[in-house]
Amino acid sequence: MTNVGNMQAGVVGTAPVAARPTIQVVPLRGLPIVAAVVAFVIASIAGNWLWALTFCHVVGGGLWTAIDLFVGLIVGPILGRLSLAARAEFTARFMPKMVLLMPTLVLMTLAAGFQLALKLGNLSPASPNHGWLVASFCVVGVMAVIALGVLEPANIAVLFEMRKPNPDGAVIAKLMRRFVLTAGITGVMQVATLIIMTRVATQ
Amino acid sequence: MTGVPAVAPESALSRRFPPVAGLTIVSLGLVVIGGILMASYAPRRPPLGVPVAVTLVSAVLLLVSGYLTSRLRPFDWDRFFLVFRWALLAYVISAGMIGFAFVKDHVRGAPLAVVLVMLVIFALDVPLIIAFTVARYSSPAVHAGPLPDLSQSA
Secondary structure (H helix, E strand, O other): OHHHHHHHHHHHOOOOOOOOOOOOOOOHHHHHHHHHHHHHHHHHHHHOOHHHHHHHHHHHHHHHHHHHHHHHHHHHHHHHHOOHHHHHHHHHHHHHHHHHHHHHHHHHHHHHHHHHHHHHOOOOOOOOOHHHHHHHHHHHHHHHHHHHHHHHHHHHHHHHHHHOOOOOHHHHHHHHHHHHHHHHHHHHHHHHHHHHHHHHHHO | OOOOOOOOOOOHHHOOOOOHHHHHHHHHHHHHHHHHHHHHHOOOOOOOHHHHHHHHHHHHHHHHHHHHHHOOOOOOHHHHHHHHHHHHHHHHHHHHHHHHHHHHOOOOHHHHHHHHHHHHHHHHHHHHHHHHHHHHOOOOOOOOOOOOOOOOOO
16 A cells, blocks of 8 residues: 555655556557457458447447446546545556557447448438437537547546656646546436437337 | 745646647547538438538648647657657557448448548547647646746846
C-alpha cells in the first residue's frame, strides 16, 4: 500500500515521488489479444460467417453495454467520492485496461453488427427493423463522439499526467470529472441500445 | 528556510488554448452523421448531397484545427507527436476495417470515395483530439520565455 501514499504525494504536487509504479499508458501485453480479436472480426466479415458475426456482435455488444453501464452508473459515482490517493491508484490500474478494451469492443460490435444487419436483411427499407437500426446508428453515433472526442482523450491525458514526477492534482481532478460525467452519459445511452436491440431481436 | 517565499508552480489549467478540441469534436460529429446517412441507405446507393456537404464542412474544421494547433507556442510538440502517431496507427486500423467492410459490401464509385474521405477525416480527428488534450496539459502553463519585469517602469 505504499504506492497510495506515493501517489498522493505526487498528485498534490508538493513533493517528488520516490517509488511510484510506472504507469503503462497502453498495456503492451494486451496488444496480441487485440490483434487476434481484430483478425477474427475481419475473417468473419470476409467469410460472411453468420455464427462468427453473431458471436462478435453479441459478445462485443454485451460486454460494451455492461461495462459502460457498470462504469458509468456504479464505478463512476463511487470513484468521485474516493479520496484523491485512492482515486489515483485505482485510475493508474484501471485506465490502461480501458484504453485497449473499449475501442476493441466497439470495433468488434459495430463492424460485425453492420455486416449482420446487411446479411439478415434488417437494413432493407422493407424490413420492420430498418427504423430501429437507424435509431441505433444515431445512439451509437452520439456515444462514439462522446467516447472518442471526450472520454478517451481525458483517459489518456490522466495517464500521461500521472506519469509525471509531480502530477498536477487540479488537472487530474478536472479530467477525472470529465471521465466520470461522460461515462455516466454513455451508460445511460446504453439503456436505449438495450431497448432497440431487444426490439430488433423480437420483431 | 532560505527566506525566499516558495512560489507554487502554475497549473496547466491556467493557460487558455484555442478551441482545437471543440472544433475537432464537431468535425468528428459531422463525419459520424455523414456515415449514419450513408449506412442507413445500405445496401442501396445513397443520395450523396448531404454526406458530401457534411464531409466538406468536417474537412474544413479539421484543417482549421490543424492550423490552430500548428501555431501553438510554447507547446509540448514531442508529446503531441508521440501520442499522435500511436493513436493514428490505431485509428488507421479501425478506419481500414470499416473501409474493408464497405468494399466487401460492394460499395463502389462515388459513394465509396465519400466513405473513404470520411474515414480519412475520422482517422485524423481522433488522434488530433487525443494528442492535443495530452500535450496541452504537458505544455508550459503560461509563458515560455522569461517573464517581463513589471517592477521596472517602461
